[in-house]
Amino acid sequence: MARTIGDKGRGAHLAERVSKLGETVQGSQAWNSIFRPGSIFRKGYTDSPRNRSYVIMNSVLYHLHPVKVKRHAVKVSYTLCLGGMSFFLFILLTVTGIFLMFFYRPTAAQAWDDIYTLQTSVTFGLLVRNMHRWAAHLMVLAVFLHMARVFYHGAYKAPREFNWVIGVILLTLTLLLSFTGYLLPWDQLALWAVTVGTNMMGYTPVFGSQVRFVLLGGVEIGTDTLLRWYVLHVLMFPFVIVIFMAIHFWRVRKDGGISGPL
């Protein structure tokens, strides 16, 4: 498109007005009340050691990260990002899972139809369900590989013994989250995979049949099982795993950051 001198002038004028608007917004009380001193979104942020510290110290990130970390800890080749990836996948699963909850009723009569309708009639329904499913498998894999990585680095040794135990609990919870979600589509795959799985748990010594009864909410898989596993999947296990994750991350910092170098 050809441009005239007049257009150029108007463009420059517009750019000036936009930058002026930006200044006004960044200088406003509301903006400054949201972004604490040192935030990169504040007016006049400069890259200085002091501000680099403030970015962490003065934000909610301080709950997760210290101001400074060991230089070797930021190497991707050491952690392979597996722990962080597991956590990020958990967030992604929460977000996509909340979306799915809007379209799903956990009863034997409605569950499968709801999933089918979600895939065929809801905007992005199929995509979000796919993401939820693949992210779940990926999370199981990421948590498992994270455990292997930690073992091979000997990172479970003092003072990190207890954090390893928390980690094994987190792995178990991840498997339980994935397994409880497996039943929810209420298709042939879900029903029979869960039948096989719960039959295995039914072989628990002494309490076998009781364990199975509690898991299924009855003697057979049915609508009660669906409701039970739904509540476990969307509420109870996420609640428990968040608590254990909080302890896990807190201990990483209290035990002196991540381990190593070798």
Add this chain to the structure above:
Amino acid sequence: MTEIPEHLLKRAQEAKDRAAAKAADGGATDAAPAASAPAADAPADAGDGKIPAALLARSKAAREKAAGGAPEGGGGGGVATAERPTAGATVAAAAATQAPPLAMGPEGHTQRLLTVVKAGSIQDVKAKPTDKVHTWPHLLVGEFVASLAVTAFLLVFSAFVNAPLLTLANFNLTPNPSKAPWYFLGLQELLALFHPMVAGVTIPGIGMFALMLAPYTDRNPSNRPEDRKFAISLFTIFLMFWAVLTLMGSFFRGPGFNFVFPWTDGLFFEL
């Protein structure tokens, strides 16, 4: 109270002797250069030469006043203490202000410096400096990029590969084979080999428990791979054991959970 090291006591004794000899000479000369005296950790007498004559005169006047019965005489001594060039060092002498004239030093000084102790010998510095970088931007940028990459991968993968949704659950139609989710297929494979109570509960239960106890059973403090060949071998065997079982259950088990080759009989596997 910290014990005074022997060499310092010895040095103080030498200085005391020197001062006594000097006093015996009767020549209490303020102008004498103290060049030969050790600098910082020498006892008080060695530093005497550095006290300005004016201050000495002032403290002397104050002392005379005190001797004369004036109650504020102690104040004069205090001033002299504060103005000493060695002030700031640890002064372990008897309280100069209340000291009776008997306790005065050889040159009329009311206090002496016993020793200067350097910080290194009494403080145990545990923290060693480590090479650190700011979390922002060095760590946060990496995390951000990694999370973007994961999101992008999932988005693209999900756009092309659909999650399975088979037909409605039917209690009267058992698919053959019926398989658990892939992460339990190792267990299901065990189920085909052992009694269900052993395969389904005992082995995984013991496995999880042993995993939790790993840090307490592994007493080797080193984290270097060359020092922990046994631990690494054991864990690798453990991983291989589960990986092989899972792969077996996933791809090499067909109808009736019988052994099949995926390249001849096809896949019996759903994610």
